[in-house]
Amino acid sequence: MTDGMDRLAVGGVRSATPIFALAAALWLATACSSIPAASPITFNEPLPFDPGPDVGGPALQREIFADGQVTFDEYERAVTAAIGCIRDEGFRVEGPLRYPDGYIVVTPGSDPRRSLTYRIFPGDDPQDRAGEVDGRCQAQWSYAVSAVHARQVEPTEDEIQSWLQRAWDCAREKGLPVSTPPTVKEATDAVVFDCRPWETE
Numbered sequence: 304m305t306d307g308m309d310r311l312a313v314g315g316v317r318s319a320t321p322i323f324a325l326a327a328a329l330w331l332a333t334a335c336s337s338i339p340a341a342s343p344i345t346f347n348e349p350l351p352f353d354p355g356p357d358v359g360g361p362a363l364q365r366e367i368f369a370d371g372q373v374t375f376d377e378y379e380r381a382v383t384a385a386i387g388c389i390r391d392e393g394f395r396v397e398g399p400l401r402y403p404d405g406y407i408v409v410t411p412g413s414d415p416r417r418s419l420t421y422r423i424f425p426g427d428d429p430q431d432r433a434g435e436v437d438g439r440c441q442a443q444w445s446y447a448v449s450a451v452h453a454r455q456v457e458p459t460e461d462e463i464q465s466w467l468q469r470a471w472d473c474a475r476e477k478g479l480p481v482s483t484p485p486t487v488k489e490a491t492d493a494v495v496f497d498c499r500p501w502e503t504e
Contacts, residue, residue: 344368388440412458473498
């Protein structure tokens with residue numbers, strides 16, 4: 304309960320008769336106990352890469368997961384930490400990038416405004432360690448947080464169908480081929496031709 308609610312309850316009890324005060328106290332105790340406590344998130348899936356011995360990433364994840372949800376700001380915080388890890392390895396990184404900058408991952412129902420991307424510039428490293436460093440830094444800092452955030456914003460079946468319909472409608476308006484019945488590929492291809500089904504309702 305908030306401080307404001309507590310003060311209101313105490314004020315009411317002070318001016319009440321003893322019986323009413325007892326009833327109010329019981330009601331408040333019941334109301335407060337019925338508010339479900341946040342269950343911490345656990346991530347038990349295997350990481351795609353050995354994150355190494357650094358304890359910073361797991362500590363950050365425990366902090367983010369403690370209240371049972373991953374906000375966009377927390378997701379951005381984890382991605383930013385992964386980018387910092389990559390930079391510490393000597394690579395130039397652009398990001399985190401918000402839509403419309405960066406890459407668009409085209410899947411039915413997806414909304415790139417809900418995700419962050421970044422670009423790594425490998426430079427002159429003959430061993431091309433960028434991929435290995437990227438994977439390790441993600442595993443250390445952002446992979447688990449990003450996976451949970453993605454599940455939280457996963458589109459419903461209705462949202463997917465609406466996304467597809469808007470993409471097909473846009474494709475027809477642009478004169479792109481749309482079969483009967485239309486296909487998912489035709490909808491995702493329409494994005495290449497500047498259709499943005501996540502921006503229209």
